Amino acid sequence: MAKTITDPVLLKKAPAVWFYSNIPSFAAAGLFLAVVVLCSGCYTLKQGTTMLGYLGRAAPLEDLGGEGASEEDRRFAARVESIRRFAMEELGLKESKNYTRYVELDRDYLAAVVSASAQDSFTPYEWWFPVVGKVPYKGFFNVEDARKEREKLRKKGLDVWIRTVDAFSTLGWFRDPLYSYMKAYSDRELADLIIHELFHATVFIKDHVQFNEGLAEFVGSEGARLYIAKTFGPEAEKEAGEKAAGARTDNAAYVDFIRGLIAELNAVYTSADLSKEDKLRKKEEIIAAARIRFEQNYDAIFVTENYRGFSQLPVNNAYLGLFCLYYQENTLFKDLYERSGHDLPAFIAAAKSVKGKEDPRVEFERALGL
Numbered sequence: 001m002a003k004t005i006t007d008p009v010l011l012k013k014a015p016a017v018w019f020y021s022n023i024p025s026f027a028a029a030g031l032f033l034a035v036v037v038l039c040s041g042c043y044t045l046k047q048g049t050t051m052l053g054y055l056g057r058a059a060p061l062e063d064l065g066g067e068g069a070s071e072e073d074r075r076f077a078a079r080v081e082s083i084r085r086f087a088m089e090e091l092g093l094k095e096s097k098n099y100t101r102y103v104e105l106d107r108d109y110l111a112a113v114v115s116a117s118a119q120d121s122f123t124p125y126e127w128w129f130p131v132v133g134k135v136p137y138k139g140f141f142n143v144e145d146a147r148k149e150r151e152k153l154r155k156k157g158l159d160v161w162i163r164t165v166d167a168f169s170t171l172g173w174f175r176d177p178l179y180s181y182m183k184a185y186s187d188r189e190l191a192d193l194i195i196h197e198l199f200h201a202t203v204f205i206k207d208h209v210q211f212n213e214g215l216a217e218f219v220g221s222e223g224a225r226l227y228i229a230k231t232f233g234p235e236a237e238k239e240a241g242e243k244a245a246g247a248r249t250d251n252a253a254y255v256d257f258i259r260g261l262i263a264e265l266n267a268v269y270t271s272a273d274l275s276k277e278d279k280l281r282k283k284e285e286i287i288a289a290a291r292i293r294f295e296q297n298y299d300a301i302f303v304t305e306n307y308r309g310f311s312q313l314p315v316n317n318a319y320l321g322l323f324c325l326y327y328q329e330n331t332l333f334k335d336l337y338e339r340s341g342h343d344l345p346a347f348i349a350a351a352k353s354v355k356g357k358e359d360p361r362v363e364f365e366r367a368l369g370l
Contacts, residue, residue, distance in 0.1 A: 065078065103180065167197055200216050203351045
């Protein structure tokens with residue numbers, strides 16, 4: 001889907017570069033860029049102009065299904081409408097005009113996102129914006145702007161990472177469009193993206209990025225699975241699951257490896273007996289040893305070649321911090337879903353009642369009656 005743009009950027013589900021990806025499927029990383037660009041000075045002018053330009057030239061999706069359209073375009077329009085109906089009518093996501101318009105782009109990603117972290121801890125650097133509150137990332141439609149932001153942050157002594165995203169939710173401020181590169185997505189990938197982003201437009205708790213993203217990631221993935229089963233039958237769902245089994249197994253193994261690396265580094269970062277210089281020295285030693293260990297044990301751990309390039313990846317705290325952000329909640333939502341009866345519409349309905357007046361995880365569990 002998306003691909004590397006000069007930098008070793010963190011990408012989404014691009015089979016050739018899976019070792020970059022692993023941040024949840026087609027998420028915008030919580031990138032509510034459309035809201036952000038309305039509220040932040042010079043950043044507004046440049047990013048907002050680009051975004052509004054995209055929206056301004058968005059064409060109705062029905063044009064892709066009209067006379068003279070290619071078979072690929074007609075099929076894409078039909079797939080999107082089928083997923084939208086399922087998400088709103090079957091799952092109970094908010095009725096909207098999102099994904100009813102289409103933008104042709106000459107690239108296969110939407111925006112570049114900058115994340116940063118302290119060099120000697122997993123403390124994220126945060127930006128604050130009206131409506132969304134604090135967020136540990138900042139998005140740019142022009143990757144050169146992202147690189148300039150990276151250099152500013154590096155001068156502050158921070159670890160920095162750039163990744164690309166395929167979509168984001170505007171939380172209802174605009175009609176979120178589709179983009180031309182999405183035509184290449186499989187049915188399950190397209191359903192995951194649309195359901196994930198429609199969930200963001202349905203449930204959003206200010207200042208709780210981890211909760212928002214973890215829950216949207218779970219709902220998108222489970223919603224896509226249910227969509228395939230309902231639309232194409234249990235056998236198709238099973239086949240799709242089996243086809244992705246190797247990738248899922250490797251994904252879990254990679255996440256486990258990264259979690260182990262994070263734990264090893266965190267033990268150093270939280271040590272009261274080490275100076276910052278000592279921590280940074282040990283950090284480099286630990287990461288270097290992890291690269292060697294990863295390469296030596298690759299064939300015993302993984303069944304695909306998706307992660308072979310990790311040893312060349314310039315891993316830092318900003319990269320690892322993304323796993324802290326997106327994967328910490330995964331078990332929670334899976335467990336809550338199982339305990340509440342595997343009813344995704346009811347699960348979503350409970351999420352709608354969460355207001356964030358207290359810990360949203362506690363509110364959500366209570367709303368589920370657990």
